[in-house]
């Protein structure tokens with residue numbers, strides 16, 4: 653039993669990673685899109701693969717999905733090659749960036765067909781409900797809006813509640829209600845023990861939901877960790893303005909367009925010093941802002957690395 657863990661519901665699961673990527677390389681002719689990439693996705697976690705445009709996220713996921721062979725290196729999904737469809741596909745739901753559904757099938761027929769092909773069992777009406785498509789069940793795919801097509805992509809990925817769900821930019825093109833509904837459905841999958849891998853350009857979604865994040869830039873993984881681990885690598889920022897003629901406070905500041913910036917790895921201590929100084933000298937700090945580093949800051953930093 654050394655390689656087993658038990659979840660909160662008492663279900664015994666393997667402790668081996670769900671996805672293992674080792675020294676993965678993807679080449680398109682002479683272009684080297686993914687370079688010696690290694691990471692693992694653990695059971696039950698939500699892993700967000702984030703990165704700049706063209707970083708190689710979709711190329712990496714395509715190998716994990718079994719849609720593209722690796723140029724070099726290995727990817728294992730549930731311990732199998734992703735090309736071993738019989739072993740992997742029934743356990744994995746995929747929401748691609750762009751899917752091709754037959755335009756002359758109805759929404760209900762499309763979900764039923766793709767669901768049957770997945771080898772998993774589910775109730776089509778349930779899946780339509782979870783995906784917010786019940787009212788479009790009889791509509792032809794060709795009549796769906798862009799956001800409704802994304803919901804259909806999501807429906808086919810979550811059909812049968814697969815153990816692993818890969819979501820490539822799932823909320824792009826969705827309005828706020830549809831996004832909330834999608835995340836609620838993802839939360840339910842996680843409660844049932846599914847592992848989720850996603851890419852998104854909405855960093856706040858990853859910041860709120862990911863257990864761990866891998867940050868890619870130009871084909872390589874630049875940083876990996878929890879949000880706290882990633883943001884702690886950069887200083888927090890305090891900014892404020894002072895009334896004209898006020899001498900600056902006795903802490904390290906950088907003047908910027910009439911304001912002052914303080915970069916600090918000890919936000920609480922430096923903010924305390926600044927507020928004490930303002931109080932003792934009777935100075936009115938204007939436009940005072942202080943906050944921890946956000947994922948946006950870390951993201952901007954990787955393109956400067």
Ligand SMILES: Nc1ncnc2c1ncn2[C@@H]1O[C@H](COP(=O)(O)OP(=O)(O)OP(=O)(O)O)[C@@H](O)[C@H]1O
Nearest residue numbers: 680681683685703704705706707708709710711712
């Ligand atoms: N079939 C292909 N032929 C040639 N180059 C390709 C092909 N597919 C992708 N690329 C290139 O490989 C690089 C990585 O593309 P990929 O789609 O994996 O990036 P991404 O991180 O998903 O980007 P985005 O965030 O913009 O969707 C890009 O420079 C892209 O132009």
